[in-house]
Amino acid sequence: MLTAINLTKTYGKHQALSDLNLSVNKGEIFCLLGQNGAGKTTTINLFLGLIEATSGTAQINGVTVTPNSNKTTQMIAYIPEVVQLYGNLSGLENLNFFSRLAGFKYSNSELSNFLVKAGLQESAHQNKLASYSKGMRQKVGIAIALSKNADYIFMDEPISGLDPKATLEFTKICKELSNEGKAIFMATHDIFNAVNVGTKIGIMKEGKLVHTSNTDAITAEELQDLYLKTI
Numbered sequence: 001m002l003t004a005i006n007l008t009k010t011y012g013k014h015q016a017l018s019d020l021n022l023s024v025n026k027g028e029i030f031c032l033l034g035q036n037g038a039g040k041t042t043t044i045n046l047f048l049g050l051i052e053a054t055s056g057t058a059q060i061n062g063v064t065v066t067p068n069s070n071k072t073t074q075m076i077a078y079i080p081e082v083v084q085l086y087g088n089l090s091g092l093e094n095l096n097f098f099s100r101l102a103g104f105k106y107s108n109s110e111l112s113n114f115l116v117k118a119g120l121q122e123s124a125h126q127n128k129l130a131s132y133s134k135g136m137r138q139k140v141g142i143a144i145a146l147s148k149n150a151d152y153i154f155m156d157e158p159i160s161g162l163d164p165k166a167t168l169e170f171t172k173i174c175k176e177l178s179n180e181g182k183a184i185f186m187a188t189h190d191i192f193n194a195v196n197v198g199t200k201i202g203i204m205k206e207g208k209l210v211h212t213s214n215t216d217a218i219t220a221e222e223l224q225d226l227y228l229k230t231i
């Protein structure tokens, strides 16, 4: 389970995140909505151990996150908005490089299986990254996350800039991963997609989580109304 307990981050006098309390179980997809600067990335960075909490705790599977702690980083994977990969390497070579960096050594057929599971067709595996679309790069990012065999996957605006077909494919993969028992925590601006892919949604305003609900209790239209009233 992912747990935030009174999680707070301040920069000088500015509270980027105030007293966040939430939990995300395995098999759940939590979609965090909020305007620019609401505190979504700050929340993710605290769970990733990239920044230190001013007070409160972020826990992964009961283990408190501390900056650069191996204990928690082993349990998580991260897919950023723009997946940074090497343009002169193929998708397969990029996956090989990044999975080795994380301490895993896979055969080419195992690497290929991760790419296929992430939705990247086999004919593209040996092509240079420079020729990939944003959606294809995103799939290599997913494959890297899969190769880490992490139970907790964080995503920061993963569908921004994807076309509708790539978004749909991405949504399908997220649902498959949650069905396999992974927990996904996603920051997004896309209300419709949040309702579609998420099991839970949260709305953040000025560093505070001001609303949470299960997505089966709310339609996209209702969420849009609520969002506009809330922010």
Ligand SMILES: Nc1ncnc2c1ncn2[C@@H]1O[C@H](COP(=O)(O)OP(=O)(O)OP(=O)(O)O)[C@@H](O)[C@H]1O
Binding pocket: 011, 014, 015, 016, 034, 035, 036, 037, 038, 039, 040, 041, 042, 043
């Ligand atoms: N290193 C930093 N130093 C000072 N202020 C920061 C720093 N990082 C973030 N902030 C501030 O904290 C607040 C929350 O930022 P954060 O990046 O978490 O927002 P966000 O919801 O992810 O926004 P966006 O949707 O634009 O990505 C903002 O006011 C931001 O300016």
